[in-house]
Amino acid sequence: MTGDDDLPLVPGRACDGCTMCCKVFPIAETGKADFGLCPHACLESGCSIHAARPDVCREFFCLWRLDASLGAEWKPDIAGFVLHDPAPWSLLMSCDIDRPDAWLREPYASRIRQWAVELQRRQMMMGRRCGNRTVMMLRDSEIEIDA
Secondary structure, X not given: OOOOOOOOOOOOOOOOOOOHHHHHOOEHXXXXXXXXXXXXXXXXXXXXXXXXXXXXXXXXXXHHHHOOOXXXXXXXXXXXXXXXXXOOOOEEEEEOOOOOOHHHOOOHHHHHHHHHHHHHHOOOOEEEXXXXXXXXXXXXXXXXXXX
């Protein structure tokens, strides 16, 4: 992971119907308080209010859109989770509540564990969130975070 918040978008990458961020995050501005799909999300085509979407949606880009080192398999609708870096996290993986263990498959699991080791060594935080459950991922363990 690059860790740079000011990276430009990776050329040639677009959401192209991916609505994973519309599912894994609550979006108060659209009335979406839970972790189900946003009422404005259209599977396969994206956001039905794209031109008028709230700023919170307009300003968010997952790390797959920002980090060229992540291959096509890391696109959130393929992976089953969204990688992002909201403070205070250096890396946070927000999982699809319908596929909470998607990150345990390869090629994800080994790279995610590698990131956990590297970030812990650098005294940075990595976590995994699924619904209302958040855990800090460490080199060889996890710590439940109280919400």
